[in-house]
Amino acid sequence: MVRVRFAPSPTGNLHVGNARTAVLNYLLARHNTGTFVLRIEDTDLARSEALFAETILEDLKWLGLSWDEGPYLQSERIPIYREHADALLAHGYAYKCFCTKEELEAERSNALRRGEPPRYRGKCRALSESSCQALEKEGKPLVVRLRALDKEIRFRDGMHGEISFPRNHVDDFILVRQDGIPSYNFAAAVDDMVMEITDVIRGSDHLSNTPKQIMLFLMFDRKAPNYAHHGLLMGPDKKPLSKRHGATSIAEFKSMGILPEALVNYLAIIGRSVQHEFLQAQEVVRDFSIDAYSGSDSLFDFDKLLWLNAAHLRALPLDRLLSELGLGDTWADRVALLRENGKTLIEMKEFLDIFDSPGIHAEAFDHLSRVKGLERSVVLLGETLAGNAKKSFEEIYETMEKETGLARRDLMMLLRIAITGRKSGPPLKEVFRLTPEQIILERVSCLQKKFGNSVNV
Numbered sequence: 001m002v003r004v005r006f007a008p009s010p011t012g013n014l015h016v017g018n019a020r021t022a023v024l025n026y027l028l029a030r031h032n033t034g035t036f037v038l039r040i041e042d043t044d045l046a047r048s049e050a051l052f053a054e055t056i057l058e059d060l061k062w063l064g065l066s067w068d069e070g071p072y073l074q075s076e077r078i079p080i081y082r083e084h085a086d087a088l089l090a091h092g093y094a095y096k097c098f099c100t101k102e103e104l105e106a107e108r109s110n111a112l113r114r115g116e117p118p119r120y121r122g123k124c125r126a127l128s129e130s131s132c133q134a135l136e137k138e139g140k141p142l143v144v145r146l147r148a149l150d151k152e153i154r155f156r157d158g159m160h161g162e163i164s165f166p167r168n169h170v171d172d173f174i175l176v177r178q179d180g181i182p183s184y185n186f187a188a189a190v191d192d193m194v195m196e197i198t199d200v201i202r203g204s205d206h207l208s209n210t211p212k213q214i215m216l217f218l219m220f221d222r223k224a225p226n227y228a229h230h231g232l233l234m235g236p237d238k239k240p241l242s243k244r245h246g247a248t249s250i251a252e253f254k255s256m257g258i259l260p261e262a263l264v265n266y267l268a269i270i271g272r273s274v275q276h277e278f279l280q281a282q283e284v285v286r287d288f289s290i291d292a293y294s295g296s297d298s299l300f301d302f303d304k305l306l307w308l309n310a311a312h313l314r315a316l317p318l319d320r321l322l323s324e325l326g327l328g329d330t331w332a333d334r335v336a337l338l339r340e341n342g343k344t345l346i347e348m349k350e351f352l353d354i355f356d357s358p359g360i361h362a363e364a365f366d367h368l369s370r371v372k373g374l375e376r377s378v379v380l381l382g383e384t385l386a387g388n389a390k391k392s393f394e395e396i397y398e399t400m401e402k403e404t405g406l407a408r409r410d411l412m413m414l415l416r417i418a419i420t421g422r423k424s425g426p427p428l429k430e431v432f433r434l435t436p437e438q439i440i441l442e443r444v445s446c447l448q449k450k451f452g453n454s455v456n457v
Helices: 015-029 050-063 079-089 101-113 129-137 182-194 204-219 250-255 260-269 281-286 304-313 319-324 329-336 345-351 362-368 374-385 393-404 406-419 428-434 437-450
Strands: 003-006 033-039 069-073 094-097 143-146 153-157 162-167 174-176 198-205 226-230
Touching: 003 015, 003 198, 015 033, 015 050, 015 079, 015 198, 015 226, 015 250, 015 260, 015 281, 033 050, 050 069, 069 143, 069 406, 079 094, 079 143, 079 174, 079 281, 094 204, 143 204, 153 204, 153 226, 174 182, 182 204, 198 204, 250 260, 260 281, 260 304, 260 393, 304 437, 319 329, 319 345, 319 406, 329 345, 329 428, 362 406, 374 393, 374 437, 393 428, 406 428
Parallel strands: 003 033, 033 069, 198 226
Antiparallel strands: 094 143, 143 174, 153 162
8 A cells, every 4th residue: 555645844834845845745655555654754843833833734625625534743753753662762763962963063163174064073972871861961952863874775765766875975963962852863763653654755855864864764673655756846037946036836827727637637747748738636556657757857947837737728617717707697608709819817717808998908009009091990980989899800800990990900909999998808709798888888988088089978
């Protein structure tokens, strides 16, 4: 039975890169009829906030990533970590360290001066039990450290292939801090053991943590999960995706009018080659395979996301689309007409102004200002429309074509702007039928005022 976990830290809003991790784990579970576990890693007490934990849960629900177990909070599992630390101490796989912050900082500075990576050099490794007891009686603060094995760590990564870390790569890292709170690597490994996690998909920024966690599995004589580390999401400047590149949190994409299925679709195909990019939810699950992904970093293509979102908008059942837009059934015809034009829910809402607001976009005015003979044509349009509510679009076009002498391209643009207030949009014949006559007449009046003529319409 496949068991995966998504383990975010509630120190901020859910980043799209972390959401990608959630999507891949969710798909692995669903593809294999497995279990998707949600774990909140909130042991960083200074930075973790309950509000962020709540918003992460809401974002996962919005994305449609339903979990089967959890959410488990690490802050409520401290006794479990304490028990496992005691077991390591009892078997000699861990030891108590009484080094002060000043000593550790001096050791770090010396290593950097020598051009070496900072690492604990094991001062307290050989302390006797009696020495430890004496220091504890004195009230000396202590941490619990791993007694690292002098062993090469090898594993097969699902996206990178065979990876090995040399002997002495893993140092005696801290398992339990002075305040009794476990370190990230210790808590993560213990939880993966206790929760019987079989597969871990996470970002390549966690690759350096893997040998430490595998070593803990070895010490507890447990089989480590299958690991797969996906690449990070990059902005156009090939730097990690951040706020300077635009939207990065799931909440921001939601407020932009992105559909959850479109975002999941996009996050599922980044970093892999696919025959078809547009995938419905069941297809994303069916086609999932870890082997298809590259471990390399990937460009986050906002244009590709918008393209996929537009495709999902077109495929969405009309009643669902109306619900997403916050509209009732009376808007069905107009929304059905516009669904081919908007790339986001926000754009679709803006297009709905065609039907209830006589405004005209500035670029539309600018375009018409370059059309010769426009003043007379605008007057004729007003006269043609006034009192002819029953005329079809074809009849109005034929009249205007005969009377104005405008080139077909210019005439169509004049009619489009008069009817919609925009240079582009849905098919004119259909939008003319659905737009209130008074709205169109007000736009024509606006055009007449703009171009120096005023005719009562």
